[in-house]
Amino acid sequence: MTIYGLGLLAACFLAGQLIGEVLGRLIGIDANVGGVGFAMILLILANDKLQRKDLMPAATQQGILFWSALYIPVIVAMSATQNVVGAFSGGLMAVVAGTIPTAAMFFLIPVLSRMRQPKEKKS
Amino acid sequence: MSTWLETFFVQNGLIVAFLTVAVIMLVASFISRHLTKKKIPDSAVAIVLGLILAYVGGKISSGNKGIADVSIFSGFGLMGGAMFRDFAVVSTAMGASFDEIRKSGLIGLLSLFIGVAGTFAVGAGLAVAFGYTDAKSITTIAAGACTFIVGPITGAAIGAESHIIAISIAAGVVKSILVTIATPALARSIGLNNSQAAMAYGGLMGTTSGVAAGLAATDPKLVPYGAMTATFYTGLGCLLCPSVLYYLVTLATR
Numbered sequence: 001m002t003i004y005g006l007g008l009l010a011a012c013f014l015a016g017q018l019i020g021e022v023l024g025r026l027i028g029i030d031a032n033v034g035g036v037g038f039a040m041i042l043l044i045l046a047n048d049k050l051q052r053k054d055l056m057p058a059a060t061q062q063g064i065l066f067w068s069a070l071y072i073p074v075i076v077a078m079s080a081t082q083n084v085v086g087a088f089s090g091g092l093m094a095v096v097a098g099t100i101p102t103a104a105m106f107f108l109i110p111v112l113s114r115m116r117q118p119k120e121k122k123s
Numbered sequence: 124m125s126t127w128l129e130t131f132f133v134q135n136g137l138i139v140a141f142l143t144v145a146v147i148m149l150v151a152s153f154i155s156r157h158l159t160k161k162k163i164p165d166s167a168v169a170i171v172l173g174l175i176l177a178y179v180g181g182k183i184s185s186g187n188k189g190i191a192d193v194s195i196f197s198g199f200g201l202m203g204g205a206m207f208r209d210f211a212v213v214s215t216a217m218g219a220s221f222d223e224i225r226k227s228g229l230i231g232l233l234s235l236f237i238g239v240a241g242t243f244a245v246g247a248g249l250a251v252a253f254g255y256t257d258a259k260s261i262t263t264i265a266a267g268a269c270t271f272i273v274g275p276i277t278g279a280a281i282g283a284e285s286h287i288i289a290i291s292i293a294a295g296v297v298k299s300i301l302v303t304i305a306t307p308a309l310a311r312s313i314g315l316n317n318s319q320a321a322m323a324y325g326g327l328m329g330t331t332s333g334v335a336a337g338l339a340a341t342d343p344k345l346v347p348y349g350a351m352t353a354t355f356y357t358g359l360g361c362l363l364c365p366s367v368l369y370y371l372v373t374l375a376t377r
Binding site (some may be wrong): 009010012013016017020023024027029030031032033034035036037039040041043044045047048061064065067068070071072073074075076077078079080081082083084085086087088089090091092093094095096097098099100101102104105106107108109110112113114115 | 140144145147148166169170171172173174176177178180181182185187188189190191196199200202203204207208209210211212213214215216217218219220221224230233234237238241242243244245246249250253264265267268272276289290291292293294295296297298299300301302303305309313314315317319320323324326327328331332335336339343346347350351352354355357358359361362
């Protein structure tokens with residue numbers, strides 16, 4: 001049943017977010033630390049386990065796949081609720097502080113993704 | 124608009140948002156196919172259309188939630204809010220491989236520390252260049268260069284002035300928009316085409332909304348890997364900026 005898949009996704013989401021909240025509290029900051037990441041790991045593991053036991057029929061998977069198909073539309077809705085006017089009204093300091101450090105980090109992506117290369121010779 | 128009609132749309136706000144986004148996607152796919160000959164993916168066009176809508180909404184309402192501040196489009200606040208966004212992001216993990224994540228977990232972790240510290244350092248340097256001399260302002264602006272959540276949390280923790288906190292939020296929003304737009308354009312030249320690179324990218328950029336939108340427009344298959352590391356960035360930033368990094372700034376400005 002589709003709702004089982006949705007329920008599984010909801011369970012992983014809540015458990016992961018809860019871990020993130022507790023972790024944030026434990027280290028004493030007012031933020032969720034890695035909640036989405038923990039939820040994703042839980043979902044990957046649960047999905048793997050259930051598929052092995054043949055407990056993930058197509059209908060159940062559908063409850064999760066529906067949401068991943070809606071991912072881009074949700075992101076479009078999110079873009080439409082960003083404070084774009086505010087971003088430009090913070091003045092030059094805000095624009096410079098938002099762009100230059102980010103541009104610097106962009107150049108580090110190839111450096112970091114090349115670091116794994118020696119290990120991956122088989123391809 | 125007559126009030127009963129407005130009330131009708133507000134009461135069905137989330138559904139209005141569904142329909143509006145569907146229309147945006149349709150328009151975006153048309154623009155992508157016919158005006159850019161598929162050179163710019165339709166999701167990238169749709170996200171830019173969303174940002175334009177956010178600008179228009181912000182101008183009309185002078186609020187800070189983009190189009191969601193226009194009453195009939197208030198459903199955008201729910202559809203594009205953190206709950207739906209995170210739920211959809213988590214669902215993409217169905218297509219992710221745990222082995223890939225484990226294989227490049229260390230690089231992901233490294234990218235997080237480099238991402239927070241590097242962004243902070245460059246941000247702090249720029250704040251100094253702009254004439255800020257007190258440690259609180261420098262730290263808050265540099266934290267805002269990380270994400271628009273790290274900035275205000277850091278500023279509040281160390282007691283920065285409110286207009287400095289406003290600058291830090293604006294810097295974070297500028298970053299998130301920049302990452303959204305620049306990622307699909309630069310993806311090829313920085314080798315952003317595999318799960319490892321996506322994890323490094325998520326850790327270096329960190330802005331969950333920018334990473335999520337940027338990767339969605341680049342290659343949806345990479346989304347779970349980038350989102351996985353990016354989700355730890357804000358937490359790490361909130362941990363390091365008001366503590367260790369602030370301390371280093373006070374030493375440097377003394």
